[in-house]
Every structure is written in C-alpha cells, then in structure tokens.
Amino acid sequence: MLPRDLAPLLEPRGVVVVGASGNPEKLGYAMASSLETFPGEVRLVNSRPTAGMHSSIGEAAAAGAVPDLAVMCVPAMHTASAVRESAEAGVGAALVCAGGFAEAGGVGVDYARDLDTVVAETGIRLLGPNTSGFFVPHASLFASFVPGVRRLGPGSVAVVAASGGVNHVLSFRLESDGAGVSLGVGIGAGQDVSAPDVLHYLVGHETTRAVILHVETVPDGPALVEAVATLAAVKPVIALVVGRNDVSEFARSHTGALATSWRTTRAALRQAGAVLVGDEVQAVAAATALSARRARVSARPGVALITAQAGPGLIIADALSDANHLPELGADTKAVLAGLLPPLTFQANPVDTGRPGETFPSVVRTVAADPVTDVLGVYAITEPVVDIVADVLAAGVADDVPVVMGVDGPASDVSSLRRSGRDTGIPVLSGPTQLAQGLAALADDAKSRAASREASSPAPVVPLWVASVAEGEWDEARGKDLLDALGIATPPRYRCADREAARRAWSTLDPPLAVKLLDASVLHKTEIGGVVLGVRTAEDLERALDDLETAGASEFLVESMAAPGIDLVVGARNDTVFGPIVAMGVGGIATEVLGDVAIRTAPLTRTAAVAMVEDLVARELLLGHRGSAPVDLEVLGGIVVGLGALVADGVVDEIEINPLRSTATGIVALDAIVLPAHKEVRTT
Amino acid sequence: MLPRDLAPLLEPRGVVVVGASGNPEKLGYAMASSLETFPGEVRLVNSRPTAGMHSSIGEAAAAGAVPDLAVMCVPAMHTASAVRESAEAGVGAALVCAGGFAEAGGVGVDYARDLDTVVAETGIRLLGPNTSGFFVPHASLFASFVPGVRRLGPGSVAVVAASGGVNHVLSFRLESDGAGVSLGVGIGAGQDVSAPDVLHYLVGHETTRAVILHVETVPDGPALVEAVATLAAVKPVIALVVGRNDVSEFARSHTGALATSWRTTRAALRQAGAVLVGDEVQAVAAATALSARRARVSARPGVALITAQAGPGLIIADALSDANHLPELGADTKAVLAGLLPPLTFQANPVDTGRPGETFPSVVRTVAADPVTDVLGVYAITEPVVDIVADVLAAGVADDVPVVMGVDGPASDVSSLRRSGRDTGIPVLSGPTQLAQGLAALADDAKSRAASREASSPAPVVPLWVASVAEGEWDEARGKDLLDALGIATPPRYRCADREAARRAWSTLDPPLAVKLLDASVLHKTEIGGVVLGVRTAEDLERALDDLETAGASEFLVESMAAPGIDLVVGARNDTVFGPIVAMGVGGIATEVLGDVAIRTAPLTRTAAVAMVEDLVARELLLGHRGSAPVDLEVLGGIVVGLGALVADGVVDEIEINPLRSTATGIVALDAIVLPAHKEVRTT
Structure with a gap:
C-alpha cells in the first residue's frame, strides 16, 4: 500500500500559521519567524489578530489560494478543533509541535484521540504532536x-x-x-x-x-x-x-x-x-x-587507503579492520607505485605517500584501478602548497570508484576543503576516525546490497505434512521428531513408557547413553535432575532410572550421546515488534551472558542464514580457527532456515535447539524446546 | 631517576635552524617559517649562506648568546655530525625531523647509531628522528x-x-x-x-x-x-x-x-x-x-545530566550507561525540581528541563547540590534568546563540582559558546556523544584515583619457604602442591606411581574421581586422552588406567572431582613489555575466543584484584546474577594476588589455573600449569 501523499506537508505552496504571535517567547512567534524565508505565501491566524493577521483559519484560507499546510501553535486542548477547521477549509496537512497529548497521560490521552478522529474523518496528513x-x-x-x-x-x-x-x-x-x-x-x-x-x-x-x-x-x-x-x-x-x-x-x-x-x-x-x-x-x-556515490555491490568489498601521514593512517587502518578489510594491492599495482613513490614508504595498502608530491594524482589513479579497490580513502593533513582535493580530482577516478577524503588542519582550511569537496562531489570528512567510519559505511552498504539480492529468492515454506503434526504438547521426544521431519539430525533414541522399555533401549543403542525425564511441562530438565549422562552399564542404567523417578519422571527418553564438539544454540520465535525472527550463537555463556548472538527476521534464505555467522564475535570457533573441526555452515544455515519457516508459517510459536552440537562427523540436535502455536480453542 | 632537563628543548631562549633554506619545498624553509613567530632569537645556518644566514653552527652560536635548541634540517647522513657540532658549541637540545634512520634499515641503522653515540658522549637532548x-x-x-x-x-x-x-x-x-x-x-x-x-x-x-x-x-x-x-x-x-x-x-x-x-x-x-x-x-x-577541574575521588562516581531536549538526552544517557551510571537523584532534590520545572518533564536523572527558562540556574544549582552528583552534564540546542553558558555560570556551582556542557546548533553559535566556555572555565563540547564521552572521562578519572589510593598499599610477597621449593619440573601434582602452599584450595588427591597405588587412592577418595596422566612435559593432557573423568567403580578405574597407559602414562594423579560450578581461568606471566602481569576471565570460549579478560600488572593488592571483575563483560555471571551461586570475590582476588606475587618475585615464570572452579562451597583449582623461572644453568 502506498502512503497517502505527503506533498501538502513537505512541498506546500502556501502555509498558514495558526496561533501566530508577536511575543518572541511564544511558539507562534518562533514558527512565523522561521517561515519568513519561505518564498510561498505564509498567512498568520490569531483569534485576536494584529496587523496583517487573519482572525480565523477559514478567513485565512479564503484570502487567496488555499494553503496546503497549517502550522499549529495553539495549546493541546484546542489543537484537534483547529486541525478540523483547517481540513474543512481545504488544507491538506498540519504540523503539531506542542506536547501535552498521549505522552502526558490524563486528559492528554483524550486530546490525542481527538486528533486521531480528525485525521480519520478528514484525511488530513498530520505530523506530530511533540x-x-x-x-x-x-x-x-x-x-x-x-x-x-x-x-x-x-x-x-x-x-x-x-x-x-x-x-x-x-x-x-x-x-x-x-x-x-x-x-x-x-x-x-x-x-x-x-x-x-x-x-x-x-x-x-x-x-x-x-x-x-x-x-x-x-x-x-x-x-x-x-x-x-x-x-x-x-x-x-x-x-x-x-x-x-x-x-x-x-x-x-x-x-x-x-x-x-x-x-x-x-x-x-x-x-x-x-x-x-x-x-x-x-x-x-x-x-x-x-x-556522492555508492560502491559496486560486493559481498566482501575492499577498501584501499592512501595516506600522506603514517600515524593517522595507522588509526584509520586499525579502525577499519574491525568490520572491513584492507586487501593487499596487486603485484602490478605495487610495481607501478614503486616507480611513483620514494622507496621507504609502505605501499601494500595502506599506501603511505609521505607529503603529497606531483605524482599524487597518478598514485590515486593507480590504486583506484586495482581490482581489489571497491572504495578509496585518501587522508592528509592540510598544507597551503598542496590542494589535496584538486589532486584527487585530477586523478579523474571519482566516476569509477567512490572516493572519500579525510583531512586535518586549521579549522578554516578544513572547512574550505569541505566546501570544495561538496562542490566537486568528493566527500571530505575531518580526521582519521571519521574517514574510517565513512569508508566502512560505503563497504557496509555494498555488502547489504549483495545480501539483499540473495534475499529476494523465494522464501522457504514448511511441508504441509510437517505442519499437520504440529498439534498438542511438545516434549523433547516430539520436538526431536519434528526436527527429524525437517531433515535436522538428532541422536538415535527411544521414547520409553516404563523401565522395561528403557532396558530394551539400552541393549540396542550404542553407549554412552543419555537418559532423560520426558515431560512437556518441564522446560529445564537439567535443573531438576532430569538428565543423566554417561550411562554405560546395566547398573548405571538402573541408577539413572531411580534418579529420574525421584525427579518425577513417569516416561523416559533414552538416547545415544553425541561425540564431543562445539555446542551451538539456534532458535526462532515471534518478536512482538518484528514478527518471526531467528537467532544463532555459541551455546552457554557466549549467548546468555556475553550476548554474542546473530539475529534475522524470517523467513530467510540459506545464504542469508550462513552469513549470520559473520555477526558473531565467536565466528573463529565456528570456522575451525581454534583447533576444533569447522562447523558445516551450509547445514547450520539450513537448520536456521527451517526453524524460521516453522515460526513464519505459524506451525509453532517458538522453537529452540540448545545445544545444537557440531561434531567431527556432522551437526546433531541434542535438545529441543517447542512452544505450540497459539490457536483458538475450539468449543464443542 | 629524574630525566635530564628538557628545558633547552621545550623552553629554549634561542633557536638555530641548521640547513635553513629559501626554497619553499625544503624542510629548512618550512621550519624557519614556522619559527618566525618565536619572540626569542632564531639564527639560520646554511653551508652556502644567503643574506642573514651563518655558514656554520659554531659561527651562529658565537654570534650572541648560545642558542638552546638546534633544529636540524639536513639529510640523515649529515645529522649526527651536525648534532655533535651543536653540542660542542654549547647547544643543549636538538630536534631531528628527517626520516632515513633505523626505520629505513641499511645504512640508516648506522646513522641512528651515530646519533646515539653523540647523545651519549655529549649529553645533548635529542627529539626524533622521524x-x-x-x-x-x-x-x-x-x-x-x-x-x-x-x-x-x-x-x-x-x-x-x-x-x-x-x-x-x-x-x-x-x-x-x-x-x-x-x-x-x-x-x-x-x-x-x-x-x-x-x-x-x-x-x-x-x-x-x-x-x-x-x-x-x-x-x-x-x-x-x-x-x-x-x-x-x-x-x-x-x-x-x-x-x-x-x-x-x-x-x-x-x-x-x-x-x-x-x-x-x-x-x-x-x-x-x-x-x-x-x-x-x-x-x-x-x-x-x-x-577545567577533576571530580572528587570516588570508586563509583555519579553523573547527573540536565538536558533541554529529551531526544539528545536519551542518546547521552544511553552512551553513559556503558561504563558509568546516572544515579537517581534524592527525594529532596526531586521535590525542589518539581517546584522549578513544569510537571511533564522527567526529573529523576536525567533532568529534562524542556526549553531553558528563568529557573534554569536554580535547576543547575539544585542538581549540583545533590550528594549523588560527582559530575554534572548540561545539554542544549542553542537558542539566540538563551545564553546557556551564562545560565550555567549564574548557578555558581563550577567550583564545587565539574560541569561540562554539550551544545548543538549553527556552527558559529557553537563556536561562540565554546569560546565563552573557554574564557569562563566551563568546557563546552559539541553534540550528545561528545558530552557523554567527556562526562565518562571525568568519572573514569575519579575512579582511577580511587583505585590508585588503594594500590599504594605494600605489595604482597611470596613466603621464602614457598619460593625455596620452586625448582625443577612442574607436573600437575607439583603445581597443585604449590597452590596448596599459597593457600589456594585444590581437590583431595594422590600422586600414584603405579596401578596399585591408584587402586589404594580410589578406595580412599570420595567418588566420582578424575584420573589423569602425570607428566610435566605434557601441557595439554585432555587432547592426548590423558584425563578420564567420572570414575566411580573399580571397573571404571581399571578401564581408566588402561586408557591412560595407552596415552603414555607411567604415573597417575587420582583425585576427587569437584562439584559443578563456574569455571574461571586465572594466571600470571612475564610480559615482554610490562613485566609481571596477571589475568582473570571466565573459562573456555569467553577468554579464548571472545577475549573477555581482565589484565593488571603485578604485584597488586587484593582490592585491585577484586576490582578486575568489573572489567569483564561476563561479570554478571560471577556476581550471581545468572542463577548460579556468586563467586567469592575476596578469595578469587587473593588467588590472583598470590599468582602475581609468584611471578613478580621470580619464583616461577608463568602459572595458569584453568579451570579454577567456583562451586557453591568455595573456589577450587582443578588444573595448574607452571613454567619454572629461567635460571642460570650452573656448570660444575
């Protein structure tokens, strides 16, 4: 649905100030003063008009072409009626600056409701209040x-x-x-x-x-x-x-x-x-x-940096390494730079030129032409004998690659370079940190567009037969059956209605076993002693069953324990503001205490789900840089997609796999908590 | 040791520029130009002098009072001799801006060494090169x-x-x-x-x-x-x-x-x-x-914020909550504010005044007088009819509590307020974020001084008898004996030279047991299968001993397993730059992957060690806010102090306890890695 037209508000041909005042302390004075520069007609209304004012909105509107916009400078209690009067006079939009409406509580809530009514009944567009x-x-x-x-x-x-x-x-x-x-x-x-x-x-x-x-x-x-x-x-x-x-x-x-x-x-x-x-x-x-311009779409945009001073260059490089990267320039580029710059300068990226000399435009052109350069940053301390913006313009690259400059120097020099950059389409920022922020923004924008191309693929859906089983209470065994149906690996297991069934399960499954209490009403089994791990012998099993019965178990889940690995946590739920969302993180303290979690709205594609890993501070662990086997990201992404679709399609209201273990032989879900979709209770 | 006097460098009465030049592209020109404003005497030296120049340093020095400072504008290869000549002429300090010394490698290393020699032989102070x-x-x-x-x-x-x-x-x-x-x-x-x-x-x-x-x-x-x-x-x-x-x-x-x-x-x-x-x-x-002024010393300084606009105020409050706090103002203060401000504004801290009116100085005075206010911030968007700096000055509180202002508006208005603040001793910053940064700095400085008062207590030392046993190789059992000697709890255990000893240990200790390979040359036992946990039965024990022998064990450590709890990691080592340092964090991914570690130099006091917890993102976990029992911070601090003293006193070179488990009944060290102090090998 397209929004109703904002032109009367933001492109008015005429404006009427309702409650205009000659008292400099009043809102109606300040508004009328601000509007003095407006080349369209501005009419002033006050119930006790002074010279040049109208006494009513109707009179003001009738004095010529009807104004598009009414600026309200009357108290909250009179605002709704003034807006209605404006709408009835043909005004298309109103601005209400005053406070004292819903945020104030009490009678303000009524004033706000009155405004809503006027908007609904007249179709006037209203900006504000407050x-x-x-x-x-x-x-x-x-x-x-x-x-x-x-x-x-x-x-x-x-x-x-x-x-x-x-x-x-x-x-x-x-x-x-x-x-x-x-x-x-x-x-x-x-x-x-x-x-x-x-x-x-x-x-x-x-x-x-x-x-x-x-x-x-x-x-x-x-x-x-x-x-x-x-x-x-x-x-x-x-x-x-x-x-x-x-x-x-x-x-x-x-x-x-x-x-x-x-x-x-x-x-x-x-x-x-x-x-x-x-x-x-x-x-x-x-x-x-x-x-000025966006960088070309790229999933991993490269920033190239040319700096005239190494110390500030180091600050820029340090700030950029956080989220972006300064790829090494190609051998060809470095060969050309070696001919343009003194031998002592660093030329791999950043390119440290020393004081900009006459080869500077060629240096800019050479670095911009390197295929790794998606975004180009140039930093210098101002010097009267060097017009650095002119030097960058002389390189003639600003149409090919976005160039951002950072400068430091006396305030008037910086302002003058900023103006000259604004006139010529080269953004000029002050200082190393703001330059780094600008470059990172260009890179992030290029990445975002790469991700959004992918995201426009068709959304995944949950097979009907999976959806059809999603009724009733969810204990761990049913939760894992649901995961099986989605193609998410779970350990070999048996639901056991009594001790004898548990003994049969023990004799069939590969040890060691996990033996758990099964009860949909218990969300945190471990905390009440509802989980016994490392069960190998028949004696272990009997002891485990005793313990679980003590904890209140009447049914058991007996399953093979997975090999050691990296414990992840993934889940999907309905956010009250954004609707279905998915989350991914490393299990335990990383997510729960340190908040290292990646979040997306659902449904989402597998590529988007895989990219969530890049959000995690703990990504090194998942990528196998910390000694353990790398997590199979395609499988992990597929699991997140599946959980997101379950919630987005309304099959369940919330689902969490914690832990989801990544072992040397694959990913397996060790526990699952499912909250059923809220459905209308049918009365028979 | 006091440094030699820097007065000749930083407070020279006269300056000589060596290598002065009339060519605007040359360093010798730029330096001479910059020095033109200097009211003391500036002499210029060039081996091919033009009008007003001297042909040698000696000649220049002899032309009147000997200059204190020589500014070198000659190439690297000539610098050392020019500095020597200056020193011999009685010049006390030299500035060398050129590059091409050690950082350039090759012959530059020789030039740098020559400079060192001149400094050592003449005592001249030298700033630079580069x-x-x-x-x-x-x-x-x-x-x-x-x-x-x-x-x-x-x-x-x-x-x-x-x-x-x-x-x-x-x-x-x-x-x-x-x-x-x-x-x-x-x-x-x-x-x-x-x-x-x-x-x-x-x-x-x-x-x-x-x-x-x-x-x-x-x-x-x-x-x-x-x-x-x-x-x-x-x-x-x-x-x-x-x-x-x-x-x-x-x-x-x-x-x-x-x-x-x-x-x-x-x-x-x-x-x-x-x-x-x-x-x-x-x-x-x-x-x-x-x-302008520092805040009073406080371990937990309070920031009070007065803001004329709620939106920017929210940005300030959000930024401040990171590391500092906005304590709620006292009931008395709020009662006074209620009489000064319109009823709709927020008055608990931040105090949202709305547009500053005539009560503004009273508001400032009231908030500044609250005992929770160690630092006061004032934010406003500039208005021509309100001189906000004057209003703050009128409150007359700047001698009692540091006041920092943040303003936004047209650049010229902001500059003029900044100047008026600079003249009257009220720091004026631009924008909500910089104001938050300024307030946080005042609070951090007050905290730092509180911590340094404590740190001046006498440093702990390691008892001589503990130091005397610290010789030779350190396997886990000896490491734990050392911890025992320091008063750090360890599990009940036996060092077992053979299987029979292990069986005796099993019959004595409370199950479940941990059985480990003992070998000082193996730092990471778990990775080679050198640790078996959960040993209860005689059968378990035999299987464990079999496994450990397969992993290469000839000696065993048999010990009772600790109750579950929070696994921490603490350690001390010699940093190559700062000497003895200690570290503390939560075990596993938090420290190793997410880098959530607190670091201090050692020796340190117990209070300083306890305060390390505040550095950790995971501090909530230690403080018991996540459901588990809180860690005994006094005991934890004492352990860190002990490890720091061991390294600071040279007893060991490095020691790490990982994990150090905090259980419901106390803190116990579950593993210890010790690297012996590097000592001279005595030849007999």
Missing part, C-alpha cells in the same frame, strides 16, 4: 521553532528522526561537518505521519542522495522494514538506533512507549539494507561518505 | 614543518604523541573543538627524548591542565607506567592506544618495532591512572572535559 517540526532547505522552508535552522543551506542528506531534537542535532552537524541537509523531519509522537511514510516519500526525492534514520521505538516493525528495504534499493539508508543500554524509564517518559529491543531492531534494519551506526558523529560521516 | 616536531603556543614557539600550526592559540591540553602526524591531528582538533593546546610533541623514533621524559616534564608545566598520550609501541613498559602514574597523580592523563586490530605489518614499517599488545598496554596505563579513549575525537572530548 516534535520541533521539519525543514526543506532547498525550498527555503523551515517549519521548526529552533531559530538557527534558517542557517541550514541546501545539502544532499535527509534526516528522518524519531525526536525533533535529534533531527536538529543531525542537521546542524550535516551542515557544519558533512554533506548538508536536503530535508529534515522529526516524527515526534507519530500519530499519523510515521517514519515509514517519510522513507517512502524520499524514494523519489530528487535532492536526497542518502538518508539518516534515527529510531527510538518501533510502533510497526514490518512497515519500517518494508520502507527501509524499498528506499535502500534506490539510495543509502543509515540507521542510528538508540537504546543499547536500559534507558527505558527515561525513554518511556519521553515517548510514552517501551523501548524496542535494540539488538533486534538493528538486525532487522540491517537486513532490510540499512547501514548501522553507533552515534550521531558516525551517522554524519557515513551519510556524507555515501552521498 | 617526527614533525613540537610546539608551545603559549611561547609562540612552533618547531614543526606543518605550516598551519602557527594558527594554534594557547590552550590547556598537552599532547604527547608517538607520531608527529597524530600530534597535529589532536592539536588541530583541540584548537577547533576543545580546550586548545599548551604543548604538542611528536616523539617519532624516540632515540633519546621519550614519551616518559615528556610526561615527567609536564608534571610541573603550569599551563597544562590535562594530557593526551598517544601510544603506538612501548619501548619501556615500566618507565611509561611510572611516568603516567606520577603525572596522573597531579593532572589527568588521557591515553589513546592504537593497535586493537592487527596492523602490525604497517606499524612495523612505520616505527620499525612490533606493536605492543593493545590489551595489555591499555590495562597497564589505566592501572597507572590514565583514562582510556578509543579515538582522537573521544580523546579531545575527554581532555577538554578534564581540563
């Missing part, structure tokens, strides 16, 4: 009560912020340190116009080359994921998600909502194609780097 | 070949950087975004003047209020630790250590040395009292925040 507004510098349109916004020049990055304040923080920083602002919106309470609406709008927004999305809570996960995926297909999206730590009490007071899981939100947005950043400085560096 | 120099803005002294440095105004932060380039990066950023520069030095090759020398010099440097130390490699760990500890006792030290990732190949090409372990370096510097930062942006934020 936002500082929006601005479109290219149109000289500043509908914000922060006076400094009028100094924002036109730029190429759009900001879609949960918070009006953060919209301003990002926009001022884009103006002073980055690629400038094309459009900035604070969503605020988001009663009507939401972040997904604005993201959809930006798909066709010509002056916007990259988008920063700031997220506090997610009212509708699937809508946000869909909007990010749609937008990221045509221009880069940078996501700043707040809430890594528990700030929920403060966040709730601010937004009236519980903070959405930071991990899950980040995982879902990245999967949809967004580049993740950790703070506003990184957001601006990333968006600026991505505003 | 640096871009140094500057002292307060003295208008710029001995750097980067022309822009002359635009650095006097400030209050000193930079001591491994790299000349990074000295400039940090200094330009301190000038544009921070508290400005009091002195900036790039150590370069550090053949004579080292980072510890400059740190010692800064102890008495009046204009320096905080110091940023940039580290690439550490030639002398104990000297660096001692210098940081001495300086941090009187002014804050902020440490930026490069090399988190493997950049060793590039680093080696740059510095000619192997990168020092990033983790160990960071741990040692923090223990010495430095505040750690991750990049140059954070370094400048931290130093600026710390340049």
